Amino acid sequence: xxxxxxxxxxxxxxxxxxxxxxxxxxxxxxxxxxxxxxxxxxxxxxxxxxxxxxxxxxxxxxxxxxxxxxxxxxxxxxxxxxxxxxxxxxxxxxxxxxxxxxxxxxxxxxxxxxxxxxxxxxxxxxxxxxxxxxxxxxxxxxxxxxxxxxxxxxxxxxxxxxxxxxxxxxxxxxxxxxxxxxxxxxxxxxxxxxxxx
Amino acid sequence: xxxxxxxxxxxxxxxxxxxxxxxxxxxxxxxxxxxxxxxxxxxxxxxxxxxxxxxxxxxxxxxxxxxxxxxxxxxxxxxxxxxxxxxxxxxxxxxxxxxxxxxxxxxxxxxxxxxxxxxxxxxxxxxxxxxxxxxxxxxxxxxxxxxxxxxxxxxxxxxxxxxxxxxxxxxxxxxxxxxxxxxxxxxxxxxxxxxxx
Numbered sequence: 001x002x003x004x005x006x007x008x009x010x011x012x013x014x015x016x017x018x019x020x021x022x023x024x025x026x027x028x029x030x031x032x033x034x035x036x037x038x039x040x041x042x043x044x045x046x047x048x049x050x051x052x053x054x055x056x057x058x059x060x061x062x063x064x065x066x067x068x069x070x071x072x073x074x075x076x077x078x079x080x081x082x083x084x085x086x087x088x089x090x091x092x093x094x095x096x097x098x099x100x101x102x103x104x105x106x107x108x109x110x111x112x113x114x115x116x117x118x119x120x121x122x123x124x125x126x127x128x129x130x131x132x133x134x135x136x137x138x139x140x141x142x143x144x145x146x147x148x149x150x151x152x153x154x155x156x157x158x159x160x161x162x163x164x165x166x167x168x169x170x171x172x173x174x175x176x177x178x179x180x181x182x183x184x185x186x187x188x189x190x191x192x193x194x195x196x197x
Numbered sequence: 198x199x200x201x202x203x204x205x206x207x208x209x210x211x212x213x214x215x216x217x218x219x220x221x222x223x224x225x226x227x228x229x230x231x232x233x234x235x236x237x238x239x240x241x242x243x244x245x246x247x248x249x250x251x252x253x254x255x256x257x258x259x260x261x262x263x264x265x266x267x268x269x270x271x272x273x274x275x276x277x278x279x280x281x282x283x284x285x286x287x288x289x290x291x292x293x294x295x296x297x298x299x300x301x302x303x304x305x306x307x308x309x310x311x312x313x314x315x316x317x318x319x320x321x322x323x324x325x326x327x328x329x330x331x332x333x334x335x336x337x338x339x340x341x342x343x344x345x346x347x348x349x350x351x352x353x354x355x356x357x358x359x360x361x362x363x364x365x366x367x368x369x370x371x372x373x374x375x376x377x378x379x380x381x382x383x384x385x386x387x388x389x390x391x392x393x394x
Contacts, residue, residue, distance in 0.1 A: 023311025025222035103314040109364050110310040114220025116367065117300040127368045156365065156377045161354065164361030167306050168353065170313065171324045180353045188385050 008046045010036040015058035020107040023114045059125045062107045063132040070136040082144040083186035089162050090182045102173045134159050145193040205243045207233040212255035217304040220311045256322045259304045263330040270337050279341040280383035287379045299370045331356050342390040
């Protein structure tokens with residue numbers, strides 16, 4: 001490649017973190033460049049289509065990060081339970097919330113909340129993040145023994161519960177909402193293995 | 198009262214709707230006044246502390262609206278099940294999502310997503326909305342037969358699941374995520390009646 005991939009990657013990562021913390025409308029392009037320690041001119045160079053392009057790339061990175069956090073369920077060995085999938089999702093967010101002192105939230109939720117309804121391309125990008133993430137959850141649930149139909153429904157239920165709990169935990173500055181979904185839904189998702197569907 | 202309550206109330210309602218649709222950062226004070234059909238000068242008159250005051254009042258209205266939607270569970274008669282509480286929560290959002298063509302989301306989530314982490318007074322206001330709303334859910338779950346401890350935990354779980362499902366439904370422009378939490382969590386919350394706690 002003729003250009004150094006360093007600053008571009010740093011800019012996308014900074015956009016991801018700032019959007020997750022303060023939304024899309026609240027995040028200025030100059031702030032992203034400053035946060036990334038990148039030269040101002042690099043924005044036009046790497047993101048000629050402007051802020052929307054940068055937000056879409058940040059959301060794509062969020063999707064890959066979310067998939068990576070789900071894939072950790074396989075680290076412990078070859079066999080795992082459906083509730084282990086929930087556990088790794090919760091573990092990742094427990095860490096992100098505490099490491100950021102509850103400042104960081106989900107960038108997909110933030111993007112949907114402040115620009116998604118008015119910007120079709122960004123709404124579609126948020127939909128893609130959720131689809132990619134839910135796809136990883138579904139795949140892991142199937143590997144843990146759920147039927148495809150049960151895995152599809154519970155992929156959606158677990159993702160909904162996780163996303164809502166992240167917002168509640170940030171608002172309360174407490175992990176209690178996150179721990180509540182883990183404790184209450186773990187036995188229920190495990191029970192789906194035997195369920196018809 | 199010496200002032201007409203009409204325009205003030207309309208301004209708060211417009212702020213609620215605009216924040217739920219496009220977040221706090223994306224909503225300008227002039228836009229709120231225009232949406233409410235109120236004279237520009239009424240902002241300074243009714244909200245001398247500015248945008249933060251208006252956002253806090255909009256969030257307080259959101260809390261009262263949420264409580265009202267939960268209280269509808271009592272309309273059908275004197276006896277109801279825990280899953281009826283979930284049903285009225287889902288029914289309210291099914292209507293708001295479809296009536297707005299998926300533009301409207303929860304203003305508490307929007308406020309947390311774009312300004313909550315940086316503005317302590319607004320984060321506290323969001324926490325209050327969730328506390329008031331969850332309190333209403335807990336009270337209804339207790340009336341439906343759950344122990345106080347089970348009602349507290351499931352108030353949090355149902356609120357998390359609902360909030361996440363609203364975001365997913367908006368992103369997908371589909372009620373499927375909302376219907377999934379209703380279908381899957383209804384039997385589970387009903388089973389909490391018999392559970393120890």
